[in-house]
Amino acid sequence: MSETMKAAIFVKPGEMTVREVPKARIEQVGDAVVRVVRACVCGSDLWYFRGLSAHPHNSQIGHEAIGVVDEVADAVTSVRPGDFVVLPFPYSCGTCPVCRAGFESVCPHGGYFGASQAEYVRVPEADGTVVKVPGSPEDYDDETLASLLTIADVMSTGYHAAVSAEVRPGDTAVVMGDGAVGLCGVLSARMLGAGRIIAMSRHEDRAALAREFGATDIVAERDQAAVDRVLSMTGGYGADAVLECVGSRQSFDTALGLIRRGGVIGRVGLPHDVEISAEGTFYGNIGIKGGPAPVRHYDLEAGLLDAVLERRIDPGRVFTGIYDLDQIQAAYEAMDRREVIKSLIRF
Amino acid sequence: MSETMKAAIFVKPGEMTVREVPKARIEQVGDAVVRVVRACVCGSDLWYFRGLSAHPHNSQIGHEAIGVVDEVADAVTSVRPGDFVVLPFPYSCGTCPVCRAGFESVCPHGGYFGASQAEYVRVPEADGTVVKVPGSPEDYDDETLASLLTIADVMSTGYHAAVSAEVRPGDTAVVMGDGAVGLCGVLSARMLGAGRIIAMSRHEDRAALAREFGATDIVAERDQAAVDRVLSMTGGYGADAVLECVGSRQSFDTALGLIRRGGVIGRVGLPHDVEISAEGTFYGNIGIKGGPAPVRHYDLEAGLLDAVLERRIDPGRVFTGIYDLDQIQAAYEAMDRREVIKSLIRF
Incomplete structure (x- = not known):
C-alpha cells in the first residue's frame, strides 16, 4: 500500500474539504519532495472558489508554501533532506536564457504548482526552483515564517x-x-x-x-x-x-x-x-x-529573502487569519467574505 | 501685403506641389520662427501620399527640419536670431512633469509640427522645443547637416x-x-x-x-x-x-x-x-x-547631438536621395517607389 497524506481538495465552487490522497513522491530525476510547514490561500484561488473561472472538481489546489526537504532525486545537487526552503509558485529550470534573464516564472521548461495546500508537495526542477533558507523552521518565530511564506508569491508579486x-x-x-x-x-x-x-x-x-x-x-x-x-x-x-x-x-x-x-x-x-x-x-x-512574478529572481537577486530575514520588511502581516489544514473551508470562506486579508494554513 | 514663402503642399494622394503661402510668423509669446536649411520626407508622410490615411487636401506638410532662428517672441530666452537649431518633430513646454520625465513628445501642452517642408516654420514653445547646435550651418559639411537632420526625428525615433x-x-x-x-x-x-x-x-x-x-x-x-x-x-x-x-x-x-x-x-x-x-x-x-519619440530628451540627455557632432554616428546616410524644394513631387515618388531610403530637401 502506498503512503498517504492529507491534502486540501477543491470539491466544487464554494466547497473545500480535506482528504487522504497518495503522498507526493519523486517522479523525475530533478524532483524533490518537500514537507509543507506553512501554506496559504491566494486571491487567485478565489476565482475557482467563487465559480468565476473553471477548475477541475475534486482536485488538489494551492501554489504557495514553505517547508523542509523530505527527499531528493539523484540529479538534485543544491538541497538535501532537512533543508528549509521557500517554494516559489512557479517552478523553473534555472539555466535557460529566460531564467538567466530573470524571468523564471515563464521558463519554457517550467510550470506552476497546483497542489501545495497539502502535507507534502512534489517539486519539479528543484535545483532551479527552491529558495534555500538558512537553518530550519524551528529557528524562526511565527511572524518570520509568515513573511517567508509571502516570498513564495504575494510579496514577490x-x-x-x-x-x-x-x-x-x-x-x-x-x-x-x-x-x-x-x-x-x-x-x-x-x-x-x-x-x-x-x-x-x-x-x-x-x-x-x-x-x-x-x-x-x-x-x-x-x-x-x-x-x-x-x-x-x-x-x-x-x-x-x-x-x-x-x-x-x-x-x-x-x-x-x-x-x-x-x-x-x-x-x-x-x-x-x-x-x-x-x-x-x-x-x-x-x-x-x-505577468507572473519571477519569484526566485526577486527573492535571491533583488534581496527579498534577506530583507525578510533581517526584518527590514514584514509582509507576513497580510495574514490576518490563521487556520489548520482541517479548517480549509473556513480559510477560503473568510477570504471570500473579506473577513481576513489572507488566510495562512499551519501544518 | 504680407510676406510669402515657398512651401510644399499635399494636393491629394499621389500629388505634391510647391506654392507661395503666407510666411510663417510669430503668433504666441513663446514662439520662434526658423528659416529652414534642410527638411525631409518621413515614412509617415507616405501614409497620406499613398491615400492610406486621411489628411486635408491642399495643405502644408512635414515635421522634420533644421534651420536658423529668424525671429523670436518676447518670452523666448534660450535662442536668438542667427542661432542654429534642430527642430524635433514634437514641440513641448519643457517644464511640466511629462517633459521633466523625459517624454516631451507627449507633453500635454505641446503638439506636432505639420508644416516643416517650407522655407520658414513657426516653432511654438521654442524654449522647450529647439535643440541648439553650436555655430551656424555653414560650419558643417553636407554629411553632418544630414545627420543633424536625422536627430529631428528618425534617429531619435x-x-x-x-x-x-x-x-x-x-x-x-x-x-x-x-x-x-x-x-x-x-x-x-x-x-x-x-x-x-x-x-x-x-x-x-x-x-x-x-x-x-x-x-x-x-x-x-x-x-x-x-x-x-x-x-x-x-x-x-x-x-x-x-x-x-x-x-x-x-x-x-x-x-x-x-x-x-x-x-x-x-x-x-x-x-x-x-x-x-x-x-x-x-x-x-x-x-x-x-510611442512618439521624445526627440529632445535623446538629443540632449542621451547624447545624440554630441554623437553626431563628434562623428561617432553617421545616421545621415539614410538620405539616399537629395532634392530641392521644387522637386517635392520627385522626392515623395522616389520614397514611395523605394528608389531611395529617405528623401532630403535642400533649401
Missing part, C-alpha cells in the same frame, strides 16, 4: 508590479487592489523609493495596513471618480507609475486613466476581459509590463 | 525603439522595418551594446546599410517564416529585444512571435489595426513600450 511599473525614487505611485498582493505592492513601491504612494482601498483594515506599509494616501473612489481624484492630486498629470494588482477590465481601464503620459503600468493581476488599446497606449507613450 | 525595447549589452535584438527609422534602430541597438542585431529586410540597398550600421544578420522572411527563422537562430527562445519600427498588424504579430519571454517590444511605428492580446503578453511577461 507585489514587487514585480513595482519593478514592472518602473517605480523610481521620488515617484508618485498608485496601487490598484487592496488584497495581499496590492498591500505588498505598497511595501515594494516604498522599497523602490516612491515619494508618494496612493493606495486604492475601501476597506478599513486593508487601508490601515496599507498606511503601515508606506501608503501616503488612500483613495476609496472607483472608475472615473478615482481617475479624477488622482489627477487632482497630481496637478492633472497623473501618476508616474501604476501597480495594477487586480486584473479586471475595470481596474485596468482605471489604470490607463490615471497613469502619467510616459509612465508604465506594471500588472500582476491575472487579466480577465482586459483590453489594451494599441493606439491609446502608443500616443500616450504608456508602457505595459508584467 | 530609432533610439526610442531601442530604449523602449530595453536593449542591454550583449542582447540579441531584432529590428522590424528597414526604412530610415529601422536602420537608425539598428544603429541605436549597437550604441546600447547589443551583441547580435538581426535586421528584417528584403531590399539589398537597405540591408547593406543595415550591415554598415551594425546588423550582424539579415532576415528576409516575413510572418511565421520570420518567426521560425529567428527562433532557430536563438535556440528556440526568441530575441531579448524587438524594435518594432513598422506599426502594421502583420509586423506587430511577428514581433510577438519572436520576442523572448520576459522581453520587451519597443514600438515606434504608428499603429494601424494593431491588436495587443492582454492575456498573451501577460502570460509571457512580454512588455510593450514606446
